[in-house]
Amino acid sequence: MILDVTRRLMSVTDLDSLLHLMAEATQELLAADRATIFIVDADRGELWSRIALGTGEIRIALGTGIAGSVAQTGEVINIPDAYADARFNPEPDQQSGYQTKSLLTYPMTGQEGRVIGVFQAVNKHGGGPFTTADEDTLASLAASAAVAVENAQLVAEQKQLWQTLIETLAMTVDARDQQTAGHSLRVTRYADVIGRAMGLRGKDLEKLRAAALLHDYGKIAVRDKFLQKPGKLDDAEFEYMKAHAEKTGEFLAHLEFPRDMRDVPVIAAQHHERMDGKGYPKGLAAESIVLGARIVAAADVFDALTAPRYYKPAYPLDRTLEIMDGMAGEHLDPKVMAAVHAAKPHLEAALAALKHTWPKPGYEGMGTIQEAAGLSERDRAAAKATTS
Ligand SMILES: [Fe+2]
Numbered sequence: 001m002i003l004d005v006t007r008r009l010m011s012v013t014d015l016d017s018l019l020h021l022m023a024e025a026t027q028e029l030l031a032a033d034r035a036t037i038f039i040v041d042a043d044r045g046e047l048w049s050r051i052a053l054g055t056g057e058i059r060i061a062l063g064t065g066i067a068g069s070v071a072q073t074g075e076v077i078n079i080p081d082a083y084a085d086a087r088f089n090p091e092p093d094q095q096s097g098y099q100t101k102s103l104l105t106y107p108m109t110g111q112e113g114r115v116i117g118v119f120q121a122v123n124k125h126g127g128g129p130f131t132t133a134d135e136d137t138l139a140s141l142a143a144s145a146a147v148a149v150e151n152a153q154l155v156a157e158q159k160q161l162w163q164t165l166i167e168t169l170a171m172t173v174d175a176r177d178q179q180t181a182g183h184s185l186r187v188t189r190y191a192d193v194i195g196r197a198m199g200l201r202g203k204d205l206e207k208l209r210a211a212a213l214l215h216d217y218g219k220i221a222v223r224d225k226f227l228q229k230p231g232k233l234d235d236a237e238f239e240y241m242k243a244h245a246e247k248t249g250e251f252l253a254h255l256e257f258p259r260d261m262r263d264v265p266v267i268a269a270q271h272h273e274r275m276d277g278k279g280y281p282k283g284l285a286a287e288s289i290v291l292g293a294r295i296v297a298a299a300d301v302f303d304a305l306t307a308p309r310y311y312k313p314a315y316p317l318d319r320t321l322e323i324m325d326g327m328a329g330e331h332l333d334p335k336v337m338a339a340v341h342a343a344k345p346h347l348e349a350a351l352a353a354l355k356h357t358w359p360k361p362g363y364e365g366m367g368t369i370q371e372a373a374g375l376s377e378r379d380r381a382a383a384k385a386t387t388s
């Protein structure tokens, strides 16, 4: 049974599922009425668990209570009769109406001998105490559980590192130009909403979000005088500005993406391609543009229109959708636009939640340029949106 549990533990890499699996196994192997697994949070000096009280999280300071002292000392505490033992705190029982009797609390020790978690089994079936055989069973389970938990923690840390790394890259590029403050973050949220409306899930959504976050990364190589020019770019400047999409692809090709994330640079680099083939950098058309890039393109235009820019005010949602509908077919993918409409309430909520990330009014250039004469509002917005 322990071998079987071990096999199952090793196939799980997220901590929440692991906690659940370990609690189930403990309950089953020890014939206990309940089992809770606590994990040590060394940074906060606490133990936490998600199991005991349903979906909520419980936290205990290290050194307090029975689980807290097992975590601190690494010593097993096996109590045959909880109410006859001074270390037992009857308060949770009083609140829940549960009657604790026998209680086995066992440390989970990690690679360097540190206690990384605690098993707690409550009320042995049949009413007797937990035995030394139960302790031996937990010793075997704890050994494999510790490996699984440390693995899961490592995976979570790697994911965190990866996520904060790409967020930092996006922040550095957005920070170069006040008028696009928060742009990459917002495009990521909008792309996520649109992607979901198109039925994307799991890894596909993850790839889409990473590509959206990094879509304008190539702007890091665009000189300030073009990037921050408070006014309309002339044709030559616009040509120069266009290089950012290709640069995004080049720079991201340097990042060693995990195997299942390899399309990210391609999605990001194609965000200025258009359905009619008149986009850049490659002039790809329609279905030869990857779906993710067609979604990022719509999210990109959505942000350019809804957020204020020096050459335009923040357009309201309905006006934005109207302009985007006018771009469907030639520029934007009509299927993506259908998803934009289907997701309108979600986009509206995201828009409201992200308003505080908009560029602040009153910085140099903002609100001073309203010329761009000779173009209709729609043309101006659409033309400008493609430079974002
Ligand atoms: Fe762009």
Ligand SMILES: [Fe+2]
Pocket: 183, 187, 215, 216, 300, 388
């Ligand atoms: Fe953009």
